[in-house]
Amino acid sequence: MSGIAVVTGAGSGIGAAISRELAARGRVVIPTDLDPAAAAATGAACGSPATHRLDVTEPVEVAEVITSIVTEHGPMEVFVSNAGISRMRRFLEITPEEFDSTIGVNLRGLFLASQAAARSMVAAGRPGCIVNVASMAGKQGRVPYLADYVASKFGVVGLTQAMAFELAEHEIRVNSVCPGYVATPMQDRELAWESELRGVDVEAVRELYLADTPLRRLELPEDVARVVAFLAGPDASFVTGESLAVNGGAFMD
Numbered sequence: 254m255s256g257i258a259v260v261t262g263a264g265s266g267i268g269a270a271i272s273r274e275l276a277a278r279g280r281v282v283i284p285t286d287l288d289p290a291a292a293a294a295t296g297a298a299c300g301s302p303a304t305h306r307l308d309v310t311e312p313v314e315v316a317e318v319i320t321s322i323v324t325e326h327g328p329m330e331v332f333v334s335n336a337g338i339s340r341m342r343r344f345l346e347i348t349p350e351e352f353d354s355t356i357g358v359n360l361r362g363l364f365l366a367s368q369a370a371a372r373s374m375v376a377a378g379r380p381g382c383i384v385n386v387a388s389m390a391g392k393q394g395r396v397p398y399l400a401d402y403v404a405s406k407f408g409v410v411g412l413t414q415a416m417a418f419e420l421a422e423h424e425i426r427v428n429s430v431c432p433g434y435v436a437t438p439m440q441d442r443e444l445a446w447e448s449e450l451r452g453v454d455v456e457a458v459r460e461l462y463l464a465d466t467p468l469r470r471l472e473l474p475e476d477v478a479r480v481v482a483f484l485a486g487p488d489a490s491f492v493t494g495e496s497l498a499v500n501g502g503a504f505m506d
């Protein structure tokens with residue numbers, strides 16, 4: 254493994270699992286997160302030489318942190334743009350500010366972070382791999398109460414293809430993963446919101462997620478992490494521009 258891996262939103266859920274999986278496969282992983290203590294906890298679990306606070310919505314911070322990471326720990330071979338937020342609202346009730354904030358983290362923030370990573374890889378003149386975390390909601394809009402999130406994740410799928418197309422000449426592969434119903438703190442919040450919006454209890458909502466999943470269990474962060482590790486590794490060396498479903502069959506396209 255010749256270069257380091259950097260993960261955004263690595264302090265929780267899927268980002269933490271991705272960091273652990275890459276570390277278990279021998280990568281030096283630098284976890285970053287808006288919450289520096291959460292990033293540090295993941296770093297401790299991964300034997301990371303450093304962790305960083307990184308808010309993906311701040312272009313100057315994004316550029317500075319990525320530059321300082323590669324200066325200190327050597328060139329980056331793998332970058333995972335995982336940071337994301339969700340908020341459940343009926344479409345008719347989403348405010349412009351809420352829409353902007355979801356797009357600001359999930360699409361603009363991912364653009365900023367993945368662009369800074371790509372710039373660093375191009376400057377190093379070495380092949381690399383970027384994995385963007387999209388969603389099942391990046392491929393279908395038949396998802397309740399998440400219109401702004403759906404818009405942001407469709408954007409991630411499109412951006413992934415455009416990045417893959419332009420960065421291929423630099424031997425940088427760009428792919429995304431599209432998880433389904435993953436048991437993380439984000440899902441805990443969504444279960445509570447959806448139970449309120451539907452007027453049913455949380456267990457009933459969880460049953461809806463299960464009923465919607467042919468493999469009949471909730472997805473684990475590790476299910477996503479293993480697919481990210483595949484996309485970031487040599488077995489996927491001829492895969493680029495792909496948005497890979499990892500959802501137990503909950504949405505097939």
Ligand SMILES: NC(=O)c1ccc[n+]([C@@H]2O[C@H](COP(=O)([O-])OP(=O)(O)OC[C@H]3O[C@@H](n4cnc5c(N)ncnc54)[C@H](O)[C@@H]3O)[C@@H](O)[C@H]2O)c1
Nearest residue numbers: 262264265266267287308309336337388432435437438439
């Ligand atoms: N949980 C699911 O069911 C599910 C399904 C599909 C896709 N996803 C996507 O997976 C990714 C991770 O989700 P999760 O379920 O682990 O969520 P989570 O809320 O458990 O973790 C998200 C992490 O991102 C960090 N974060 C939030 N805003 C940030 C910012 N501006 N800059 C940097 N870090 C920031 C948070 O501090 C947190 O540590 C997100 O992009 C999410 O949209 C989740």
